[in-house]
Amino acid sequence: MGEGYARPEVLVSTQWVLDHLDDPKVRIVESDEDLLLYDLGHVPGAVRIDWQGDLQDQVLRDYIDAEKFAELCRRNGIAEDTTVVFYGDKSNWWACYAFWAFTLFGHKNLKVMNGGRKLWIDEGRPISRETPRYPATTYQVAGGDEPAIRAFRDDVLDHIRAKKPLIDVRSPKEFTGEMLHMEDYPQEGSLRGGHIPGARSIPWSRAVNDDGTFKSAAELKALYEGEAGLKPGDDVVAYCRIGERSSLAWFALTFLLGYPRVRNYDGSWTEWGNLVRVPIERGAGA
Amino acid sequence: MPAALDAIITELHESDRQERIELLLDFAKNLPPLPPELEARKDAEHRVEECQSPVYLFVEMIGDRVALYGDAPAEAPTVRGFVSLLLEGLNGASAEDVLKVPSDLVDRSGLTEVLGMLRVRGLSGMLRRIKRDVTRVAFASHGSTP
Numbered sequence: 001m002g003e004g005y006a007r008p009e010v011l012v013s014t015q016w017v018l019d020h021l022d023d024p025k026v027r028i029v030e031s032d033e034d035l036l037l038y039d040l041g042h043v044p045g046a047v048r049i050d051w052q053g054d055l056q057d058q059v060l061r062d063y064i065d066a067e068k069f070a071e072l073c074r075r076n077g078i079a080e081d082t083t084v085v086f087y088g089d090k091s092n093w094w095a096c097y098a099f100w101a102f103t104l105f106g107h108k109n110l111k112v113m114n115g116g117r118k119l120w121i122d123e124g125r126p127i128s129r130e131t132p133r134y135p136a137t138t139y140q141v142a143g144g145d146e147p148a149i150r151a152f153r154d155d156v157l158d159h160i161r162a163k164k165p166l167i168d169v170r171s172p173k174e175f176t177g178e179m180l181h182m183e184d185y186p187q188e189g190s191l192r193g194g195h196i197p198g199a200r201s202i203p204w205s206r207a208v209n210d211d212g213t214f215k216s217a218a219e220l221k222a223l224y225e226g227e228a229g230l231k232p233g234d235d236v237v238a239y240c241r242i243g244e245r246s247s248l249a250w251f252a253l254t255f256l257l258g259y260p261r262v263r264n265y266d267g268s269w270t271e272w273g274n275l276v277r278v279p280i281e282r283g284a285g286a
Numbered sequence: 287m288p289a290a291l292d293a294i295i296t297e298l299h300e301s302d303r304q305e306r307i308e309l310l311l312d313f314a315k316n317l318p319p320l321p322p323e324l325e326a327r328k329d330a331e332h333r334v335e336e337c338q339s340p341v342y343l344f345v346e347m348i349g350d351r352v353a354l355y356g357d358a359p360a361e362a363p364t365v366r367g368f369v370s371l372l373l374e375g376l377n378g379a380s381a382e383d384v385l386k387v388p389s390d391l392v393d394r395s396g397l398t399e400v401l402g403m404l405r406v407r408g409l410s411g412m413l414r415r416i417k418r419d420v421t422r423v424a425f426a427s428h429g430s431t432p
Binding site for chain 1 (some may be wrong): 307308310311314361362363364365367400401402404405
């Protein structure tokens with residue numbers, strides 16, 4: 001796996017995970033859109049970290065603070081030097097989101113299991129319903145990575161003034177402004193439809209194959225450079241509706257293609273589409 | 287609301303977080319398969335648009351009683367469990383009783399605390415859909431138009 005990827009070590013195969021199920025330096029983490037999937041059966045020894053219940057602050061629209069993150073790691077048996085391997089449903093969309101959130105707090109040694117939950121099950125690998133318990137650690141947050149990977153709305157305004165590239169990973173109808181959310185999802189959350197001026201549309205799902213694995217480096221280059229016009233070395237901002245689908249694009253651009261500066265704008269369309277007087281473009285765009 | 291649904295919602299409400307998850311999983315496992323004649327009618331008209339997973343609902347009246355059928359994929363146990371719960375709670379009720387089901391049913395069940403606000407919106411959409419279809423089918427079977 002990983003021919004031509006810039007940092008192939010961040011992707012591991014289902015076989016690698018099977019070989020490391022009892023490795024005390026490795027913690028397998030399931031992160032799904034559907035919370036119940038973990039209880040239905042998961043990779044033996046995997047813990048569940050929920051993007052909504054665990055990683056987001058329940059009052060502020062923000063992530064949990066450093067102390068809560070440290071507690072989350074401590075109770076899941078994750079130490080500063082633990083290799084954390086994420087996997088989940090929907091082609092690892094939520095696994096990438098958790099990976100991105102862990103990066104905010106400066107955790108190194110993060111990986112994604114290529115293919116996610118679906119491939120693991122399709123390959124007939126073992127499933128467990130037991131919730132494991134691990135000895136608590138004394139995790140201390142390293143921190144410091146947020147400015148490198150997270151864009152706020154003022155950063156995005158600066159970014160468009162500087163005519164730097166933006167990637168919009170929502171579905172085509174959300175990009176043109178016909179819809180406020182993917183088809184079949186509740187159409188709510190923003191007062192205006194459309195996209196950030198100058199953004200190029202590359203729906204997130206185009207970065208993955210039908211079996212949930214990532215496309216090859218050559219296919220990803222054709223997508224982000226051929227179609228979206230990015231150039232190696234570009235300073236890129238990716239966004240979607242709440243910053244989850246764009247975590248997958250952030251992951252692909254940063255680790256699979258080696259872009260030096262990619263930030264995820266997690267405010268995304270639910271913020272931009274509600275802001276007063278920010279510029280909006282409708283239609284097919286550039 | 288119908289007594290069967292009331293009993294389910296009360297049980298969920300009185301359970302703790304993990305018990306609620308287990309109950310919803312049991313519902314997901316016990317969703318009866320669609321009758322073959324409905325399996326062939328899984329089209330856009332019967333798909334619940336508010337749900338991100340392909341969820342299908344069918345509403346019929348047998349005499350003055352509501353008969354519900356539904357399907358949702360096994361990979362989406364939350365929605366599948368909720369479809370199953372609604373079917374078990376509402377089948378055999380009168381149209382009037384279905385229409386009286388409170389629209390904050392998901393909150394009342396305590397599932398919002400487990401699933402979070404962002405996940406329960408599609409579930410509320412399913413109840414709205416059932417009420418809409420019951421109104422339509424019940425009126426049609428009485429030979430008048432709404």
